[in-house]
Amino acid sequence: MSAEPVLxxxxxxxxxxxxxxxxxxxxxxxxxxxGALARLLREGWPSNRHEAWxxxxxxxxxxxxxxxxxxxxxxxxxxxxxxxxxxxxxxxxVFVNGRYDAGLSAPDAAEAGVSVQPLAEALxxxxxxxxxxxxxxxxxxxxxxxxxxxxxxxxxxxxxxxxGVQARQPISLVFLTAPAPVRQMICPxxxxxxxxxxxxxxxxxxAGIGGTGERSHLVDLLVxxxxxEGAELSLLRxxxxxxxxxxxxxxxxxxxxxxxxxxxxxxxxGRFARTELTAELAGVDAAATVTGMLLPQHRQHMELLTTMDxxxxxxxxxxxxxxxxxxxxxxxxxxxxxxxxxxxxxxxxQNSANLLLSPSAEIDARPQLEIYADxxxxxHGATVGQLDESALFYLRARGLPLAAARSLLIYAFLAELLxxxxxxxxxxxxxxxxGELPVPxxxx
Amino acid sequence: xxxxxxxxxxxxxxxxxxxNGLSLSVAAGEVHAIMGPNGSGKSTLAGVLAGRPGYEITGxxxxxxxADLLAMAPEERAQAGLFLGFQYPIEIPGVNNAYLLRAGLNxxxxxxxxxxxxxxxxxxxxxxxxSLMRMDPSFLSRAVNEGFSGGEKKRNEILQMLVLxxxxxxxxxxxxxxxxxxxxxxxxxxxxxxxxxxxIVIVTHYQRLLNYVEPDRVHVLAGGRIVRSGGxxxxxxxxxxxxxxxxxxxxxx
Numbered sequence: 001m002s003a004e005p006v007l008x009x010x011x012x013x014x015x016x017x018x019x020x021x022x023x024x025x026x027x028x029x030x031x032x033x034x035g036a037l038a039r040l041l042r043e044g045w046p047s048n049r050h051e052a053w054x055x056x057x058x059x060x061x062x063x064x065x066x067x068x069x070x071x072x073x074x075x076x077x078x079x080x081x082x083x084x085x086x087x088x089x090x091x092x093x094v095f096v097n098g099r100y101d102a103g104l105s106a107p108d109a110a111e112a113g114v115s116v117q118p119l120a121e122a123l124x125x126x127x128x129x130x131x132x133x134x135x136x137x138x139x140x141x142x143x144x145x146x147x148x149x150x151x152x153x154x155x156x157x158x159x160x161x162x163x164g165v166q167a168r169q170p171i172s173l174v175f176l177t178a179p180a181p182v183r184q185m186i187c188p189x190x191x192x193x194x195x196x197x198x199x200x201x202x203x204x205x206x207a208g209i210g211g212t213g214e215r216s217h218l219v220d221l222l223v224x225x226x227x228x229e230g231a232e233l234s235l236l237r238x239x240x241x242x243x244x245x246x247x248x249x250x251x252x253x254x255x256x257x258x259x260x261x262x263x264x265x266x267x268x269x270g271r272f273a274r275t276e277l278t279a280e281l282a283g284v285d286a287a288a289t290v291t292g293m294l295l296p297q298h299r300q301h302m303e304l305l306t307t308m309d310x311x312x313x314x315x316x317x318x319x320x321x322x323x324x325x326x327x328x329x330x331x332x333x334x335x336x337x338x339x340x341x342x343x344x345x346x347x348x349x350q351n352s353a354n355l356l357l358s359p360s361a362e363i364d365a366r367p368q369l370e371i372y373a374d375x376x377x378x379x380h381g382a383t384v385g386q387l388d389e390s391a392l393f394y395l396r397a398r399g400l401p402l403a404a405a406r407s408l409l410i411y412a413f414l415a416e417l418l419x420x421x422x423x424x425x426x427x428x429x430x431x432x433x434x435g436e437l438p439v440p441x442x443x444x
Numbered sequence: 445x446x447x448x449x450x451x452x453x454x455x456x457x458x459x460x461x462x463x464n465g466l467s468l469s470v471a472a473g474e475v476h477a478i479m480g481p482n483g484s485g486k487s488t489l490a491g492v493l494a495g496r497p498g499y500e501i502t503g504x505x506x507x508x509x510x511a512d513l514l515a516m517a518p519e520e521r522a523q524a525g526l527f528l529g530f531q532y533p534i535e536i537p538g539v540n541n542a543y544l545l546r547a548g549l550n551x552x553x554x555x556x557x558x559x560x561x562x563x564x565x566x567x568x569x570x571x572x573x574x575s576l577m578r579m580d581p582s583f584l585s586r587a588v589n590e591g592f593s594g595g596e597k598k599r600n601e602i603l604q605m606l607v608l609x610x611x612x613x614x615x616x617x618x619x620x621x622x623x624x625x626x627x628x629x630x631x632x633x634x635x636x637x638x639x640x641x642x643x644i645v646i647v648t649h650y651q652r653l654l655n656y657v658e659p660d661r662v663h664v665l666a667g668g669r670i671v672r673s674g675g676x677x678x679x680x681x682x683x684x685x686x687x688x689x690x691x692x693x694x695x696x697x
Binding site for chain 1: 495497517518527528530533534537538544547548549551604608
């Protein structure tokens with residue numbers, strides 16, 4: 001199927017759905033949706049000739065018709081309990097196939113000065129602020145899949161933290177996906193608005209919950225975070241989609257002076273999973289710390305593309321990315337550091353360490369530097385290796401079975417990227433690596 | 445029946461023959477020292493017995509308590525009670541000592557049908573051995589051998605042996621790189637492990653460890669074969685007269 005019929009499919013879908021999309025009464029939003037759709041129709045899909053899409057199996061995205069979801073299936077609380085990370089007790093919004101599920105959610109657990117709302121509610125309550133947040137980041141829907149999200153975003157979240165307020169409890173957004181009769185397209189939009197000196201931890205968790213039906217759905221997530229001066233955000237995303245799913249995520253952070261952002265992306269699921277993480281360090285002394293983990297196995301293809309955009313002096317970016325590829329899995333890390341003219345006294349560090357576990361697996365790790373200033377310290381390194389045979393023998397010589405020794409070494413390789421505050425995440429990673437075996441409890 | 449019975453063992457690394465018809469018999473309760481000049485095949489013998497990858501067995505057999513040792517995976521040998529003390533212990537960042545020890549111990553207990561040790565019982569057992577090896581309990585939570593000095597690594601090997609309680613311990617150059625204090629601690633550990641049900645094979649270049657651990661039998665390995673065997677006085681003669689004396693004598697024979 002060529003791309004054009006698929007594009008006209010989205011045009012027809014939009015016409016049919018527009019009257020039901022949230023914010024349909026807001027002229028600016030309708031115009032923004034239409035503009036995004038028109039851009040998509042005009043410019044079409046990216047191709048493998050685009051550097052940023054060089055390795056991607058694009059036909060999985062562009063050669064098929066996906067259907068925006070209107071009515072998700074009901075999900076029992078037990079299914080949520082089984083899928084959700086335990087020990088996250090703060091406010092929680094739960095989405096089923098992209099639609100907000102009030103019954104499963106607990107937005108009211110938010111503290112004073114912290115607002116956690118589903119997108120439709122926030123649009124109704126404070127449309128001006130939402131408009132401002134969207135206007136401030138025109139790059140978000142400049143390209144095809146961002147435009148697709150803007151045109152079809154049906155739900156999502158808006159998290160706002162007032163000036164000087166530190167949210168103590170982590171805020172979680174749980175996106176559950178169940179198979180459906182048709183191939184679904186799910187376009188959540190998440191807006192994070194941290195005022196000056198505000199602090200928050202946000203956990204975004206995608207989990208496939210199984211069931212019968214079409215499993216090769218597309219999730220096209222777009223997260224936009226605005227950190228005002230001195231704000232601190234910890235954003236952690238765990239992607240455990242169905243292994244047939246296509247999972248796209250854009251995480252876009254705009255950072256004011258002296259703000260701190262710690263962003264971590266853990267890709268475990270999906271047939272094709274791609275995260276584009278952009279930090280625009282727009283204020284002096286802003287700092288971004290990025291952690292990425294990709295675990296492609298079987299036929300999974302996973303990509304992480306980061307852009308650290310040093311637009312102001314004395315900004316700092318630190319990136320640490322690890323991929324472990326097994327089977328026919330493929331991992332791609334593309335890390336761009338851009339230092340704008342006059343952005344002096346920059347410190348940018350990037351490290352990518354990778355393990356190839358099978359001769360059919362592949363990892364492509366590429367640092368890219370675009371530097372237009374001269375007082376800049378940039379370091380980058382990328383290694384691709386295999387499991388250390390001597391360490392494997394040492395463990396086996398102490399009695400550990402081969403499979404346990406292997407997964408222990410892989411887990412140890414990844415362990416430094418796992419947050420100690422969220423041990424359940426380590427358990428998920430470990431379960432992914434070794435199937436049903438229990439978590440090694442003794443990691444140093 | 446011997447605990448370890450090696451018969452006419454031949455092994456090579458890539459195309460190079462290293463062991464050329466080695467035979468050795470070690471009974472429970474005995475301590476054997478295998479000595480020899482560099483390149484004689486000492487570490488190859490230790491590696492072949494423990495199942496280290498990279499060797500090709502081209503002839504002969506090795507039996508451990510009657511079982512065909514060479515057919516077993518490295519972990520099966522360990523679970524059956526064979527322990528290799530490494531000449532160069534491996535650093536494993538991210539995996540802590542306590543975890544490795546308990547996982548190894550419990551892997552053996554599972555195979556023997558014994559209940560696994562819980563964390564408390566395990567700690568009780570390991571603390572006592574650590575004090576014998578003069579190791580601070582903080583070593584337990586450190587990554588395996590990471591950042592350990594040469595002496596600490598060797599003491600850690602002996603600690604593992606004491607905790608795992610193998611039937612047969614093969615200690616590959618466990619004395620190399622140790623100062624005299626560390627050598628005595630290692631020797632104390634080895635002596636503590638001696639017992640009627642356990643065999644210990646000490647592979648070494650030098651005689652000095654044998655001043656503290658008295659062997660029942662001493663063998664000289666040269667050219668991949670045992671060329672001479674004797675009692676502890678053989679080690680003393682080697683120390684006084686060097687290896688050339690034995691090698692010349694065996695060539696003449």
